[in-house]
Structures are given as C-alpha cells and as structure tokens.
Amino acid sequence: MKSFNLKNIEEWYADNSESELSGLRILFDDIEPLINDLSSDFNVSILGTSENKIPIHKISIGKGQKRILIWSQMHGNESTGTKAVFDLFKFFNASGKSLSIKKQILETCTLIFIPLLNPDGAIAYTRENAMNVDLNRDAVSLEAIESRLLRGVLDEFNPHFCFNLHDQRTIFNVEGTENPATISFLAPSIDAERTLTEGRKETMSVIAAMNSMLQQVIPNHVGRYTDEFYPTATGDNFQKLGHNTILIEAGHFPDDYNREKTRKYNFLALLEGVNYISIENNFSNYAPYFEIPNNDSRFLDIIYENVLVDYEGLEEITSVGVLFKYKVLLNNTLESFESVQKIGKLENYLAHSRINLNKKQYFI
Ligand SMILES: [Zn+2]
Known part of the structure; x- marks a missing residue:
C-alpha cells in the first residue's frame, strides 16, 4: 500500500488546477462551459433538473470494478468541494509521467460525479434548495427533486464508496490546538449507538489514509466531525444502506476566506481517498481514525x-x-x-x- 508522490502532485496542481473557478459562489453557469469542455474520456449526461429547472449533470470516468460516487454542493452555499472536483477533472484529463496513479485509478475504479447537486441554492447562496429543503436532512422523505436524483444514482450504481462534499463554518478549530479545522472528516453513524459496523470501519480506513497524507501538508489542521447520528442525514442513511460514505468538510485556512487554499487540500484529500480505494483491498486499518482530533468550535x-x-x-x-x-x-x-x-x-x-x-x- 502506498500513497502518491505528494511533491509531484503539488507541482502539477500549482500549474494545472481549474483556474476558471474561484470564489465562494459557484453557479451552474460557471461549471457548464467546463463540463462541455471535458474530454471524451468522460461520459456526460444530464441527470435531471433542479426545482427551478437548472440541469444537474452526471459525469463518469474509469472502467474498473470499484464503484465510487462523489457529489458536491448539496448545500448551495458550500462550493469548495465543487472546485476540488473540477480540479480532479483536470487531473484525469492531464498526461505526464508523474501522474501514474491516474491510470491506476481509472483502471480499477468507475467514478460517477454529481457536481453542484443544489444549483438553486447556489444562486440564492443558501444551504437549502428552492423549496427550502435541506437536502442533507431529506434522505428518508426524499421531498426534494435533487434528493431523488441523487438517490436514483445511488440505487442504480450501487457504489462501494461515496464522497459527500461539504463546507464547514470558520468557527471550528482542531481540538487541543489554536488551528482552524481546515479539513474535517466523518464516517457517519448508522444508529444512535454509533455502532462500529464493518462498513463504518472501511469508511474510517479511507479517512485514515486521507488524514495521513494531509498531515504532511497541513499538520494539525485536520479534525474529526461529530459522529452523532442524524436519522434523516444523507451520509448516515447511505452508510446504513451499505454504501460506505465519507464526509469531507472543507473549512478555514488562515487568510483564505475564498477557500482557494482549502480547495487544494480538499482536492488532495479526494485524490488520496480515491487512490487508496483503488489500491487497497481489505480496508481494515481503521484505528488511526480515532487519533484524528475532534472538531472544537472556539x-x-x-x-x-x-x-x-x-x-x-x-x-x-x-x-x-x-x-x-x-x-x-x-x-x-x-x-x-x-x-x-x-x-x-x-x-x-x-x-x-x-x-x-x-x-x-x-x-x-
Ligand atoms: Zn453542508
């Protein structure tokens, strides 16, 4: 088991990340031209439309056996994950010796992305969709169109792993430090007892790998989000349905209110998560998850x-x-x-x- 060559990836990122996206408010109009420009390696389709009839895309790449579903911005005002996803698209479009893990990932995994799941909320800059539904509390009643679109892909694609990309507020620090929690992770619980199921352990093992890589880049800026059980939350329910779901919360980094630095750490975390899934087969190394300090809110x-x-x-x-x-x-x-x-x-x-x-x- 090995991680990627961090130096190579950071060098690539410095010159090649998606420069067309920046700032806190990322809209469908911003990503549409980038989707249209994706190479033929990607399979692009319109999954459906939002309450206000804005298209929501499904983008897939890779031909491997391990199925990974990644969606971003289910909360309209949380765009860092969307920026990181488009950086990842650039990575999958890139060529070069230093990017050997790209081949490895695309041969062993099939990835489906749903970037910007809540385009109406992005326009209004709200957490909720146009009908005032919080999609991350709608996993059981499926009241919102957007929730049903996501659930449809989950049921059809039957992913082994999911990545649920969010932003957290600037209030969070890493417990025991005075550092902001720049990236926080969560392996969601499937019940109020926070039972450590086999699936949760597998989710935790991927998070442990991502944390281990991130500690080299932003030591002591990584936190663990509360695993209190939310009966209607997306991650909790997807995990319960047997799809290991990794929550990434992008947070604050000093002097980075637009989250352009955090976006890079989000990209690196995502890449390492996918890379780890592509090379690992038993996902049993979950214990280091508990060494990640909790989020505190000071x-x-x-x-x-x-x-x-x-x-x-x-x-x-x-x-x-x-x-x-x-x-x-x-x-x-x-x-x-x-x-x-x-x-x-x-x-x-x-x-x-x-x-x-x-x-x-x-x-x-
Ligand atoms: Zn969120």
Whole structure:
C-alpha cells in the first residue's frame, strides 16, 4: 500500500488546477462551459433538473470494478468541494509521467460525479434548495427533486464508496490546538449507538489514509466531525444502506476566506481517498481514525478588543466578537457583512484576526 508522490502532485496542481473557478459562489453557469469542455474520456449526461429547472449533470470516468460516487454542493452555499472536483477533472484529463496513479485509478475504479447537486441554492447562496429543503436532512422523505436524483444514482450504481462534499463554518478549530479545522472528516453513524459496523470501519480506513497524507501538508489542521447520528442525514442513511460514505468538510485556512487554499487540500484529500480505494483491498486499518482530533468550535472571525460598550449610560471597555455572514445583492454579487456574536471578555475564544479599537465604540 502506498500513497502518491505528494511533491509531484503539488507541482502539477500549482500549474494545472481549474483556474476558471474561484470564489465562494459557484453557479451552474460557471461549471457548464467546463463540463462541455471535458474530454471524451468522460461520459456526460444530464441527470435531471433542479426545482427551478437548472440541469444537474452526471459525469463518469474509469472502467474498473470499484464503484465510487462523489457529489458536491448539496448545500448551495458550500462550493469548495465543487472546485476540488473540477480540479480532479483536470487531473484525469492531464498526461505526464508523474501522474501514474491516474491510470491506476481509472483502471480499477468507475467514478460517477454529481457536481453542484443544489444549483438553486447556489444562486440564492443558501444551504437549502428552492423549496427550502435541506437536502442533507431529506434522505428518508426524499421531498426534494435533487434528493431523488441523487438517490436514483445511488440505487442504480450501487457504489462501494461515496464522497459527500461539504463546507464547514470558520468557527471550528482542531481540538487541543489554536488551528482552524481546515479539513474535517466523518464516517457517519448508522444508529444512535454509533455502532462500529464493518462498513463504518472501511469508511474510517479511507479517512485514515486521507488524514495521513494531509498531515504532511497541513499538520494539525485536520479534525474529526461529530459522529452523532442524524436519522434523516444523507451520509448516515447511505452508510446504513451499505454504501460506505465519507464526509469531507472543507473549512478555514488562515487568510483564505475564498477557500482557494482549502480547495487544494480538499482536492488532495479526494485524490488520496480515491487512490487508496483503488489500491487497497481489505480496508481494515481503521484505528488511526480515532487519533484524528475532534472538531472544537472556539473561533470567531474577528475579535475587536478594547471596545467601548455603553450599557444605557454605564460604559465598559470590553471585546466584541463577530462572524462574517453573506448575502446576494440585487446586482447578483455576494457580499459579506459582520454579525456580532459575543460581547464580553472572550478569553476562551480564538480569532482569525484581532483589531484594537482603542476605547472607541464598535459600529457596523
Ligand atoms: Zn453542508
């Protein structure tokens, strides 16, 4: 068992990742020309359309026995996985000696991708779809068209492994460190007891391999997402149905609010996950999964220090903690704004940046 040559892959990535996609808001209009440009190695079809009639594509590559299903952006405002998937498409389109694992993957695996499962939510920059359904809580009732499309592919393709790509908020740090959780993983539970089934162990073994690779690139920036059982969540249900499902949560990296660095780590994780599945046959090395530290949630985006706060005439010097929120403006651009979360000493919080207001008041 071996991982890929990280140096070669990083060199390739620096010059060849998908430069047409950037920023936080990735729409169908952004990916459509890239899908149309895919080489004939890919098999592209329209799976169906969203509630607002935007096409959702199914893209497959490879001819191997191991079946892998990968979807991104089931939450419309979580686009890092989509960017990483298109980087992976570039990788599968590339040639060169250093990319020998590409051949290995495509000969042993058949991969199906559903990029941007929730295009309506991407436009509105919401987690939910156009009918206000959270697709990641819709795995049982299948209320949303998009959930039914995904489930249709799951039932027909019968994947051995699934990758469910999400973004997590900037609040998460790696427990026991002051590092943001840049990538977090989860092997979902299939019941409230969080039973360690054979399938979950297999899922964990793939995550252990991805973590081991990522620790070389972003040491101590990898976390483990809570495995609390969510009865209606996609991963929990797919895992329960016998399809080992790996959840990747792309998170914050210092000075990377657009998640272009995180996107690379997401790409590397995905590539290593697929590579590991392509070369491994017994998936029994699950124990290192439990060595990945948990996610903790101690971050605020900005802590303003030395702030004058006026409590109805009683003045106090304290701290104000804010998180960035986002909205789509009438001119169809995404704008961030600050939302006050905490006022007080905030000694137990971490901040992505700190600003000293020198005893002035905080105004938005
Ligand atoms: Zn999500």
